[in-house]
Amino acid sequence: MKVDEFEFFLEKDWSDGFPVVTPTEERVQWMLTGTRRNSDEVVGNIPPAGELATVRTVAIHALMAGCKPEYLPVVLGGISLMLREELNLGGVQCTMHGVAPLMIVNGPYADKIGLRGGNGCFGPGFRANATIGRAIRLMLMNLGGGLAGIASATVFASPIRYTACLTEHVAQSPWESLAASRGHAPGANVITCAMVESPRLHFDDVSTEPERLLTGIGDAMTAPGSWNMWFNSDMVVAMSPQHAKLCAGSGMTRAKAVERLVDLAVRKQGQLRRGGNWRPERARAMGIDPDDDESLIRAVKDPQRLHLIVAGGLGPVTAVCHGWNESSHFVHGTYEV
Amino acid sequence: MARDLPFIDPTAGRSRSRIALAPRPIDLAGKVVGMIDNTKEQADVILKTVAEVLESRYGVARVIIHRKEHYSKLAPHAMIDELAKEVQVAVAALGG
Numbered sequence: 001m002k003v004d005e006f007e008f009f010l011e012k013d014w015s016d017g018f019p020v021v022t023p024t025e026e027r028v029q030w031m032l033t034g035t036r037r038n039s040d041e042v043v044g045n046i047p048p049a050g051e052l053a054t055v056r057t058v059a060i061h062a063l064m065a066g067c068k069p070e071y072l073p074v075v076l077g078g079i080s081l082m083l084r085e086e087l088n089l090g091g092v093q094c095t096m097h098g099v100a101p102l103m104i105v106n107g108p109y110a111d112k113i114g115l116r117g118g119n120g121c122f123g124p125g126f127r128a129n130a131t132i133g134r135a136i137r138l139m140l141m142n143l144g145g146g147l148a149g150i151a152s153a154t155v156f157a158s159p160i161r162y163t164a165c166l167t168e169h170v171a172q173s174p175w176e177s178l179a180a181s182r183g184h185a186p187g188a189n190v191i192t193c194a195m196v197e198s199p200r201l202h203f204d205d206v207s208t209e210p211e212r213l214l215t216g217i218g219d220a221m222t223a224p225g226s227w228n229m230w231f232n233s234d235m236v237v238a239m240s241p242q243h244a245k246l247c248a249g250s251g252m253t254r255a256k257a258v259e260r261l262v263d264l265a266v267r268k269q270g271q272l273r274r275g276g277n278w279r280p281e282r283a284r285a286m287g288i289d290p291d292d293d294e295s296l297i298r299a300v301k302d303p304q305r306l307h308l309i310v311a312g313g314l315g316p317v318t319a320v321c322h323g324w325n326e327s328s329h330f331v332h333g334t335y336e337v
Numbered sequence: 338m339a340r341d342l343p344f345i346d347p348t349a350g351r352s353r354s355r356i357a358l359a360p361r362p363i364d365l366a367g368k369v370v371g372m373i374d375n376t377k378e379q380a381d382v383i384l385k386t387v388a389e390v391l392e393s394r395y396g397v398a399r400v401i402i403h404r405k406e407h408y409s410k411l412a413p414h415a416m417i418d419e420l421a422k423e424v425q426v427a428v429a430a431l432g433g
Contacts, residue, residue, distance in 0.1 A: 003342060005344055014347055014348065022344045023345040024343060024345070025345065028345060048411065051348070060347050061347060064347060088410060090410070090411055091407075091411075138347075142347050142348050279378055281378040281379070282378070326407075327407045327408075327410055328409070
């Protein structure tokens with residue numbers, strides 16, 4: 001009987017539930033033209049199952065996900081970065097939470113391959129964004145065993161686990177890129193990766209000055225039930241160009257906007273203990289008296305861990321992605337193109 | 338398997354070795370029991386209480402509790418090896 005390869009892959013749990021491009025040897029060789037690296041070169045073991053990723057296995061998954069060969073360097077760079085110990089990929093693969101490693105890709109190569117930073121950049125509809133993030137996910141499943149009901153105890157997962165890759169809207173940004181703000185050269189190709197939830201959209205078509213705008217965004221960064229309130233973890237805030245320009249137009253630098261958001265993303269303990277994940281032990285661990293309702297709890301404990309980017313299209317919206325817990329620390333670095 | 342098919346098994350190379358489960362004990366009398374505290378809040382309280390009950394009601398000789406660095410991190414191999422040497426029964430215990 002003739003095997004239908006689409007059905008075969010779906011029945012094998014070798015996909016995310018969508019059909020994959022069938023990895024034939026010919027197609028894998030085509031994908032490998034996207035890198036100068038040797039196909040046998042070891043990339044690392046994907047936790048928790050610990051299966052080996054080589055340049056060739058990364059290429060197989062990039063192909064299955066629908067990548068073009070020129071996307072392969074970003075997939076290779078991304079998965080290598082995610083294996084750094086401080087990101088704790090193994091923990092995220094197993095957690096009850098639903099966060100995913102969001103890749104923020106800066107530099108000229110992102111633009112060259114058509115990564116989207118403008119309207120609709122969280123997807124769907126853009127091949128580079130959709131398939132680079134999907135390639136990562138397929139590896140986390142096929143090589144890492146991060147499957148719900150097997151290694152993953154995720155309660156809901158989330159749509160951001162299908163793909164999580166974007167760039168900044170450089171042409172419309174009033175500020176230097178996220179990578180440049182961390183000291184990378186303006187022409188460097190850099191990936192920043194942090195474990196975050198799907199974006200929550202914050203609309204503000206009213207504010208005409210930064211303080212009101214940032215007060216509202218700061219509130220969206222706080223919530224009972226968010227782990228950011230109780231742990232020193234990461235958060236991504238993607239301002240639309242319109243919102244970023246409102247700040248920059250008042251002379252606010254990126255660093256100043258981050259500083260102000262850190263101060264405004266705060267709630268009184270009394271509000272947080274009415275619901276969610278408040279516990280006296282968690283307050284004490286932060287050096288806060290659990291009985292003091294007036295104590296202020298910041299969503300961002302370390303300004304370096306607030307990843308403020310400018311992305312999205314025209315319109316008065318900011319996307320806020322809450323983070324995971326303190327066992328994961330964001331990573332960033334250049335990748336080879 | 339995919340070897341006979343005109344396409345590549347993306348998981349090829351996966352180690353197929355399986356480890357047989359250790360025989361389950363009939364009872365716990367006289368056994369040394371190991372537990373891993375995952376560091377979640379009150380895990381230590383819960384596990385200590387369970388340990389007391391295992392000793393008083395089930396005749397467990399001793400309960401050894403190891404504490405992980407963080408609940409979201411894997412237990413280090415050294416900790417698992419040490420437990421394997423010390424105990425006859427181990428429980429992957431959780432708190433929180």
